[in-house]
Amino acid sequence: MSDLDPFPAETLCEPVTGAGPVTELYPAREVPLGGVRGTYVERTLPQRDLPTVGAWCFLDYFGAPTVTVTGAPPDIDPHPHIGLQTVTWPFEGMIRHRDSVHSDVRIEPGQLNLMTSGRGIAHSEYTVPDAPAGRGLQLWVALPDDHRDIAPHFEQHRELPVHRAPGLRATVLMGTLAGVTSPAMIYTPLVGADIVVDPATTTTLPVNPEFEYAVLVVAGAVTVAGVELSPGPLLYLGTGRTAVDLNTATGARFALIGGEPLAEELVMWWNFVARDHAEIAAARAAWEQRDTDRFGDIEGHPPEQRIPAPPLPGGRLKPRSRRPHG
Structure with a gap:
């Protein structure tokens, strides 16, 4: 699920320091993908006052039970990315992923799918015929400055x-x-x-005090650090915690994201994560000019089957301050 808003607003992020332990709720907002497709x-994430959590800079819940259902298939034609990793984690259904580094895979529940765009990649996401509709999370991770121009690649982890x-x-x-480490490649x-x-569980989850954290509940209800949560809002927990208290009567499922507070300025616009206006403009021009050295073709898609880039906003993109927390 990519950012296909035809008039995307820029998200500008300045370096941040640890907020200390906080509990702040940020509401989910319903966002259309693909314009007339009506998905x-x-x-x-991002939020106006919370553009990032660590290097996590984007969080979508696709197929959420509460979103508007139009019956349109959530197929996403070829589109570009730079400067980020896309993390796709489905709960239900299947998605066919194809990209310009010759990946052609089915994304299924229980499999982590990680696409690193680096200097530039193009990909598409389509429903699988006769498979149930997809539901799950897609997230973006901003690549740090010293890795943002690496060669694009894709990995899938089934265990x-x-x-x-x-x-x-x-x-x-x-x-x-x-103490448990994923095999997925990370750069920050x-x-x-x-x-x-499980139902009737009271427990404590150990965490890294140098990381900031956030929680998104996708099923059930759970009290996290004293805050009652059900599906919908994102709970930001700040930094400085060695553990997070959890309590649930009914049982729950939630995503936990965290990382070292981002120490770099970012500009996010459309499907690009960059450092300044010029980098965004250059990537957009390369996509519109069909620069196949940067954004290769995708097998199975004719060259004309691609999503055009929206117009750049007026003026130059400038960083804005992240609101202090606490």
Whole structure:
């Protein structure tokens, strides 16, 4: 699920320091994908006052039970990315992923799919005939400055490590949680996990005090660090915690994301993560000019079957301050 808003607003992020332990709720907003296609997702990152959590800079819940259903297939034609990793983690259904580095795979539940764009990649996402509709999370990770121009590549992990505690099972998608490390390639200190807690569970999840964290519930209800959560908003937990208290009567499933607070300025616009206006403009021009050295063709898609880039906003993109937390 990419950012296909025909008039995307820029997201400008300045370097941040640790917020300390906080509990702040950020609402999900319903966002249309693909314009006239009328497919919707719930987006909880970026937020105006919270553009990133560590290097995580984008979080969509696609197929969420509460979004508007139009009946349109959520097929996404070829489109470009730079400067980021896309992380796709489905709960249900199948998605066919194809890209310009010759990947052609089915994305299925329980499989982590990680596409690193580096200097530039193009990809498409289509439904699989006769398969159930997809539901899950797609996230972006901003690549750090010294890796943002690396060669694009794709990896799929069908077996992921699990941290277990009484009443809790945490599948570690990215990075390290409670001493358990994912095989997925990362370029900055972070963690992402899919966590299931059983009914009538009270437990504590150990975390890294140097990371900032956020939680998104996708099923059930759970109290996290004293805040009652159900599906919908993102709970930002700040930094400085060595553990997070969890309590649930009914059971719950939630995503945990975290990482070292971002120490670099970013400009996010459309499907690009960059450092300044010129870099965004150059990537857009390369896509519109069909620069196949930067954004290669995708097998099975004719060259004309691609999503055009929206117009750049007026003026130059300039960083804005992240609101202090706490």
